[in-house]
Amino acid sequence: MKLVKNSAGRFVPTKVNKRDEIPYKGIGKFRPKGNKAKPPIRTCIDYPEDGNKLVSSLEEALKKSGLKDGMTISTHHHLRNGDVLTNQLFDTVKKMGIKNIRWFPSASFPCHQHLIQYLEDGTIHHIEGSMNGPLGKFTTDGKMKGIGVLRSHGGRYQSIQDGEVHNDIAVIAAPTADPFGNATGDQGKSACGLLGFALGDSEYADRVIVVTDNLVPFPCIPWQIQGNNVDFVVQTDSLGDSSKIVSGTTEVTKSPDRLLIAEYVAQFFEDAGILKDGFSFQAGAGGTNLAFALFLKEKMKAKNIKARFIRGGSTKYLVEMLEEGLTDYILDGQTFDLEGVRSMHENANHVNTSPFTSYNYHGKGNFASILDAVVLGATEVDLNFNANVVTHSDGYLLHGIGGWQNCLFSKCTILAIPSFRDRIPVIVDEVTTLCGPGELIDVIVTERGIAINPKRKDLIEAVKNTKLPIKTIKEIYNEVNEICGGVPAKPKVNKKKVVAVVKWVDGTILDSVFQKV
C-alpha cells in the first residue's frame, strides 16, 4: 500500500478499497470540480397508483431492490444503542447468501457487535461510518477485510452528494410511516426525534426501503423523509429497544471535576464576551456539556440575555431554554432524549435540520460556521491544539466523528475535556490520530486550567484580567505528565497496514489508523 505524507504531516494511502483518494491539502485548500451525483430517474408508472408500497418483508424489499454481492447498504443511527433493525437487516442479507457488502452507517453502536460474525464470514466487506467499541477493536486488530472509512456527519452527506459513495440501497428505520413511504421520527413507540441522518440516503440511493413499526394511514404528518423518494415500505413488529433508543449520556455529570470544567466553560463564555444578546452556541450531549448548558442558563437569566438559536443535539435542558424564552430557536440535528422528541413535536421553533443544512462542506455555506461558539469533547489534544476523537491513546478505534469536525468551523471552538482520565493523559505531545487540525481549535478547557490557541490573540486579550485559570497548553501537558508518571509510550502499530482512514470534511484523507500489534 502506497502511503504519502499529507499537508498535516500524516502518512495516508492514495488508494482505499481500490478507489483513488486525495490526501488532505489544508483547510480550505481543496476545491472539487464537476457535478453532484444523481440517483437514477424513476417514474411513477412503476409504482402503485394507490400509493401503497408495502411489501411483506425486508427480504422481499431487498430482493426487489436487486441486492447483489458487493453492493452498498446504508443505515442510520437514530435508534442508537437500541437499534435492532440493522442487525436484522444483515441477518437477512446473510440468509440471502449475499457477500462483500459495504456497510455505510451514519454511526454504529455497541449493539452492532452482532455484526462482527458477518464481517468475519465476508457478508460485510468493510464499514464506512463510525466503528464504535467492539467494531473498533475488530477493525484496529486488522480483522476487517477492507479498509474502514471514518467521516463526519457532514462529510458523509458530502461523500454521497459528490458521488464518492454510491449508495445502492438505503434502509431507513422510521418510527412512523405511511404506506407511501412518508416517514417521521418524532412519533411512534420507537420515536427518536429526527431522521436527518437518513436524508441524503433517501435522496441519492438507487433504492430506498422504509421500515416502520408504526404504520399510519396516508399522510404521515409531518414527513421528515419524503415518500416520493421511497421504493418500498416494510412493516415490522419492533425497530428496536426503546429503552436504549434514547442516548445514555444525557444526564448531567455528577463528577465534581467535570462540573468544574463546565463551570469554567460557562465563565469563559461570559468573560470572553461570547455571552451577549442574540448569540448562538452548540453543546452536544454528554454530562459535561449538559452541565455547561445549565451554568450558562443561569448566567443568561442573570444578565437577561437571550440566544437567537441553539444548535442541537437537543436535550431536555435545551428544551427548557426554548420553553423559558431563553432562545428563539433550537436548530436540531439529532434528538438525545424524550423531552427533545416531545418538544420537536410540540414547539414550532424547535426546528428539524439535516447534515446538509448544518454541516455539508460542499454546500453554499452551512450553519456550523455561523455559530458563535461550540463546546465539544475529544479523546486527545496535542501541544499544537490538534485533536483526536476516534482512537484511544492505546491506538484502538473507540468511536466515530459525529458532527465534531464540522463544528470546528464555529467562531470559537472550545474543547471541554479532562486533562487525564484515570492514568490516561488527554493532553499529549502528538495525537494518536488526527481528526481536527489545531488551527481550528481555539480553547481547551480542563479541570487544571484553560489553554487558548496562541492564534486567538483576541480571546487571550479578552480574558487576560479575569479570574479564569489561563495556562499554556504546555503547562497543562507538563502537569499531567508529572501526575501520570512521565510521557506515555505510544501504541505499537504496523505502519504498513492501514485499517481505517479518517476523512476531512472536504473528502480528502486527513489521517490513517494503523493495525495494532
Add this chain to the structure above:
Amino acid sequence: MQKSFAGQQGPKVRSDCYIEIEETNSGGIKIDLKSKVDVMYGSSIKSMLLEMCKYFKIKNANILCEDSGALPFTISARFESAIKRLHPEITDEFLLPMNKNNLYSTSKDKLRRSRLYLPGNEPKFYPNAGLHSPDGIILDLEDSVSPTEKDSAQLIVRNALRNINFYGAERMVRINQLPKGLEDLKFIIPHNVNLILIPKCESKDQVLETEEIVNEIKSKNKISNEIFFMPIIESALGVEKAFEIATASIDNCALAVGLEDYTADIGTQRTAEGTESFYARSQIIIAAKAAKIQAIDTVFSDINDMEGLRKSVLEAKQLGFEGKGCIHPRQIKVINEAFLPEINEIEKAKKIVIAFDEAKSKGLGVVSLGSKMIDAPIVKRAEKTIKLAVENNLLDKNWKSNEIS
C-alpha cells in the same frame, strides 16, 4: 509458599490496582501485569515493581498486578502494603520523591472555612481535590477506612502527602481514635503534614499524648515545620471537657465538633434545626474562643442540598464557627462564599484598620475606636476580613486611598 494481596479489584474500580504477591524459592521475579494503561505505562509499572522488589530484597516471587489506571503513588503503596502483609517485620519504607509543590507550611490562624474529607483508602479522589480550592484537605484514616484496610490506607496517605499536589490547601490528616491513632503518626509526620485531626477527643491527655509522639518523630527526623492540632469533640464527655482540650497544647489551632457520633452518644438523632446539639456546639465555640483558637463546625451530609448547606453555614457563622467540614467538592464553594464577611463586618474592619494605622503613625501604643480599646487579635481579624473582601471583589484593593480621599 506465602501469598498476600492489597488494593482493589473489579469492574467498577478506578485509578487503583490490585496486587498479589507470592514468594517463591527460585525463578526470580515474574510479573503478570494486566493494565488498562499497559500501552502507555506498562513498562514503567514493571520497572517500579522490580525496583521495589530490589529495595525490599524480594528475590523470587510471582506478582500479579491488575491495574485500573492507578497513579504511581497508588501502585507503590499497594505493592508496599502487599509486601508488608507478607513480611510484617519489614520496617523500611519505599518513599517517592517529595513533590516540590508540597513544601509549603501553614499558620495557626490560617483560614479554615472549608476542609474536604477524602477517604484514606480511595486514591482516585486525591489528584484533583485541591483544584476545588478547599482551605484544607483531610486525608482520613479513621471512619472512612475499614478496620482491615488501615495499614494500606496509612501507606496511601503517606504517599499522597509526598506525591500529590494539593494546590495550596492545608494538608490535614485525621488519625484514628487514640490510642490506635498514635501508630498513624509515624506515617504522616515526616511528610510535611500541616495539621492533625484528633477524633473523638475526650481529654487533654489525648492531645498531650499526640503532641509527645509528634515531637518525638519531629525530633528524630529533624523536622522543623509547624504541625497544628484540631481535636474533634464527638461525645458528651468531650463537650464537658472542651476548654481543657482546647487549651491542652500550644499547637492546637482549632476545636471541631462532630455531630454524628455526638448525637449517637447522647441518644438522639440529628435534625436540620440542630436543637439537640445547640448546647454542645455553643460549648465548643465558647471553649475555642476562650482558648483563642478557631471553632469549626461539623459536616453537612446532604450533598444535593446546596441551599440547605448555605443556610447551615450562615447559622454556624452566626453562632461563632469559622469553618465547616465538607464531604463533597461541590460543597466547598458554597461554604467558602457563605463564610465571606458581610457588609457591616467589612465596614467595621475598615474602621479598625484605619484606626490602627493612625495610632501607628502617631506612635501610640494603644489603639482605640471610639470608646473601645482594640487589641492585636482584633486588628488581625479585621485585616483578615479585609483581605477576604478584596479577594472576593467585595472591596476594592485600593479601598484605603478611596476611604481617605
